Amino acid sequence: MSVVQVLIALVLVSPLWRKFWKWWPQLNNWIYPDLNGEWDVELTSNWPRIDALLKTANGELPQLDFRQGNPSLLPAMGSYKMKAEITQSWSTFEIQLWNPGQIGPIKESRTLLVEPFRKNEGRRHGLAYIFEQRNDTEEIGDNDAFCGAAWIELDRNDPKVLCGKMWTNRMWERGMNTAAKLTFRRAMKKK
Numbered sequence: 001m002s003v004v005q006v007l008i009a010l011v012l013v014s015p016l017w018r019k020f021w022k023w024w025p026q027l028n029n030w031i032y033p034d035l036n037g038e039w040d041v042e043l044t045s046n047w048p049r050i051d052a053l054l055k056t057a058n059g060e061l062p063q064l065d066f067r068q069g070n071p072s073l074l075p076a077m078g079s080y081k082m083k084a085e086i087t088q089s090w091s092t093f094e095i096q097l098w099n100p101g102q103i104g105p106i107k108e109s110r111t112l113l114v115e116p117f118r119k120n121e122g123r124r125h126g127l128a129y130i131f132e133q134r135n136d137t138e139e140i141g142d143n144d145a146f147c148g149a150a151w152i153e154l155d156r157n158d159p160k161v162l163c164g165k166m167w168t169n170r171m172w173e174r175g176m177n178t179a180a181k182l183t184f185r186r187a188m189k190k191k
Contacts, residue, residue: 032118033125033159034088038187041082041097043106043166045180048075054176077181080106084184095129102136109133112147119154126153126162133168146170152182160186 052075055061064073084097093114099106114129130149152164162184170178 029119032116033154035086035127035162036088037086039084039086039162039184040187041084041185042183043080043082043180044183045078045080045178047178048078050176050178051075082106083187093127093129095127095131097131107134107136109148124153124156126151126164133170135170148178150182152184 049066052061052064053066056064066074080099080103081101082097083100084095087094087096093111093116095111095114096108097110098108109131112130112132114127116127117123117125119125128149128151130147132145132147134145136144146169148166148168148170150164150166152162155161155163162182164182165179166182167179168177170176
């Protein structure tokens with residue numbers, strides 16, 4: 001192995017590569033961004049609309065046409081504040097997400113598979129991933145663990161924001177799959 005090969009391997013395998021990204025921020029755009037660190041996550045879920053649809057079917061709420069009715073009459077989406085930790089190296093990616101306030105049923109999720117993709121032809125740098133989620137739920141027929149997938153991309157105007165959508169197989173047998181909009185914002189470092 002030559003000295004050059006050893007140096008390249010040392011830079012790519014060790015955390016040293018992150019220093020290069022700090023020294024030359026253009027590498028975030030040219031190669032791939034350094035996404036390591038803690039993120040504040042807002043999850044905007046369709047669950048309140050699924051719940052309203054069920055209550056409408058049971059006669060607990062007035063009839064509402066979810067397909068063609070006035071969108072302003074639809075129930076508000078559910079909003080949850082979460083935290084995430086992204087761990088990235090040259091060979092692995094991992095995302096852990098948790099609910100620090102324990103508001104709502106979402107407890108935590110972890111990635112099973114993460115596939116980063118590079119910017120090209122109208123697409124921005126981003127991540128496609130499959131995750132396993134755990135919920136604290138006492139609803140009959142609800143799943144306390146299920147899988148889902150997400151697609152998030154760097155925001156066009158702010159490299160400290162990732163945006164996208166997710167969907168799950170939660171209660172799929174009952175036709176009640178959940179979906180959500182995701183917004184990851186890089187957490188401010190505490191001094």
